[in-house]
Amino acid sequence: MAVLCTNCAGKLIFNPASHKLECQTCGSSFRPEDVRDIYAEAGTKFYDTRVYVCNHCGAEVITSDTEASTFCVYCGNPAIVFSRVSKEYRPDGLIPFKITKQQAVDTIKKRFLKNPFIPKEVKAKCVPDNIRGIYVPYWVITADFSEADYISGEVKRGKSTVTKYYSRAGETRFHNLPIDGSKILNDDTSLKLEPFYLGEATDFDEDYLNGFYSNTSDLGYYDLRRSAAERCHKLFAEEVVKTIPRGTRNVKIRDSLYWVDIHDDPVYMMMPVWFFTFKHKDKPYTILVNGQTGKVVGTLPWTKGRVYAIAAAIFAVIVAFIGFFFLGINKGAARHFGNTYVNAVAALLVTSMLFFTKGLMGLKRIFKNLRLTQSEGIFKYVKKRQE
Amino acid sequence: MTREESILVIVLVYGSMIIFTGISYAIMITYLILKKFNDFGDSSCKLSEYSPRGIGYTRMVDDVPAIEKSFLFSEYGEDPYIVKHSGIPEILLKNSEKNSEKEY
Numbered sequence: 001m002a003v004l005c006t007n008c009a010g011k012l013i014f015n016p017a018s019h020k021l022e023c024q025t026c027g028s029s030f031r032p033e034d035v036r037d038i039y040a041e042a043g044t045k046f047y048d049t050r051v052y053v054c055n056h057c058g059a060e061v062i063t064s065d066t067e068a069s070t071f072c073v074y075c076g077n078p079a080i081v082f083s084r085v086s087k088e089y090r091p092d093g094l095i096p097f098k099i100t101k102q103q104a105v106d107t108i109k110k111r112f113l114k115n116p117f118i119p120k121e122v123k124a125k126c127v128p129d130n131i132r133g134i135y136v137p138y139w140v141i142t143a144d145f146s147e148a149d150y151i152s153g154e155v156k157r158g159k160s161t162v163t164k165y166y167s168r169a170g171e172t173r174f175h176n177l178p179i180d181g182s183k184i185l186n187d188d189t190s191l192k193l194e195p196f197y198l199g200e201a202t203d204f205d206e207d208y209l210n211g212f213y214s215n216t217s218d219l220g221y222y223d224l225r226r227s228a229a230e231r232c233h234k235l236f237a238e239e240v241v242k243t244i245p246r247g248t249r250n251v252k253i254r255d256s257l258y259w260v261d262i263h264d265d266p267v268y269m270m271m272p273v274w275f276f277t278f279k280h281k282d283k284p285y286t287i288l289v290n291g292q293t294g295k296v297v298g299t300l301p302w303t304k305g306r307v308y309a310i311a312a313a314i315f316a317v318i319v320a321f322i323g324f325f326f327l328g329i330n331k332g333a334a335r336h337f338g339n340t341y342v343n344a345v346a347a348l349l350v351t352s353m354l355f356f357t358k359g360l361m362g363l364k365r366i367f368k369n370l371r372l373t374q375s376e377g378i379f380k381y382v383k384k385r386q387e
Numbered sequence: 388m389t390r391e392e393s394i395l396v397i398v399l400v401y402g403s404m405i406i407f408t409g410i411s412y413a414i415m416i417t418y419l420i421l422k423k424f425n426d427f428g429d430s431s432c433k434l435s436e437y438s439p440r441g442i443g444y445t446r447m448v449d450d451v452p453a454i455e456k457s458f459l460f461s462e463y464g465e466d467p468y469i470v471k472h473s474g475i476p477e478i479l480l481k482n483s484e485k486n487s488e489k490e491y
Binding site for chain 1: 413418421429434437438440442445464466476484486
């Protein structure tokens with residue numbers, strides 16, 4: 001349970017700016033390591049928490065008794081009910097919040113205010129009441145990893161393109177690799193929150209949780225191995241494709257085999273994250289801010305009319321420009337500018353193939369990120385992993 | 388093919404080419420706008436941040452025949468690490484039990 005102020009018995013809240021526990025009643029401040037909970041059992045491996053359950057997405061949100069939960073920090077739904085007082089396993093350490101709530105709001109606002117493509121009603125929702133600080137569980141591991149990859153790539157030979165194959169195998173050791181320890185948060189999202197700098201980590205002390213929410217790890221050992229293997233594979237594969245000779249295009253890893261060995265005693269850590277949750281057109285959105293570095297993660301809805309009007313204008317300009325050439329109205333222009341004009345049109349046509357592929361792939365990625373930001377995605381993800 | 392038909396074919400071919408180019412540029416610009424203004428936070432961590440010594444390659448062969456895949460995977464197909472169950476934190480073991488109960 002949360003400790004009380006020794007001067008007035010008021011509740012103490014951790015302030016990331018001063019790095020101290022501050023009394024909300026008399027304003028006294030204390031260093032977390034100087035404050036001891038007289039009710040805490042010495043040397044225990046558990047600590048006391050209050051657990052709230054969201055009836056909408058099924059997430060469990062844990063608070064100290066200084067913070068009452070009024071909406072789900074994951075999906076923004078108010079259908080959250082107090083479930084129980086619970087003893088949870090003590091993490092080995094945590095990175096305390098360094099970014100204050102106001103700084104998190106300012107960081108998000110900075111992105112919002114000068115952005116002409118975010119709907120006004122979304123901008124208006126960026127207020128402190130919609131932002132909650134939550135300690136997200138991670139496992140920090142050291143692991144040996146080995147992988148074999150069968151890779152394909154395309155090489156130009158004269159006028160034709162030939163597909164070539166490559167084999168790569170190797171091993172490496174990962175140190176202090178953070179693995180998201182919660183099933184509620186999508187691994188792709190938690191990956192984007194990195195890096196967390198472990199040099200600023202401290203031993204776990206529940207006083208740091210005062211004023212914040214937290215979640216506990218719900219991964220089993222084999223879940224952790226699977227997550228670790230996938231995480232290591234992503235990092236490994238990114239490096240492996242760099243070894244394919246220059247000039248090879250469309251490099252793809254066709255098939256992979258990989259093995260991971262997590263060293264003894266992975267470290268259970270809490271990482272600080274600000275969750276900005278809001279609803280827009282009946283869809284929930286969650287934007288995350290790394291509570292240590294201030295990095296913002298998420299995809300915002302856009303003013304469709306404005307974005308698509310720009311796209312339509314570009315379409316019209318390009319069509320008019322090339323059409324002008326092809327329709328023969330330009331004979332004078334072509335004569336006047338000579339090869340430059342012809343080359344410009346040829347370049348437009350050639351790059352269109354590249355832009356089409358790259359643009360479509362990029363849009364696909366943005367829509368995927370948008371789905372992740374809309375918490376219904378997290379909801380489905382949780383269900384999928386629970387099945 | 389009559390002259391009118393030839394003109395029609397040329398107009399169709401060039402017309403679809405022009406429209407395709409316009410669509411391609413519009414898609415690309417839309418992507419760039421959304422990427423810059425509405426999509427935040429790329430994954431920026433590389434292997435070198437967690438593995439200072441990098442990858443020790445045991446095989447690096449270019450331009451291999453298609454059959455190489457079966458050789459490669461038969462050679463590296465077995466888990467090189469001995470599965471051990473020591474040093475696993477209690478919470479991971481408890482969660483495994485809980486999760487398997489749920490599945491059951």
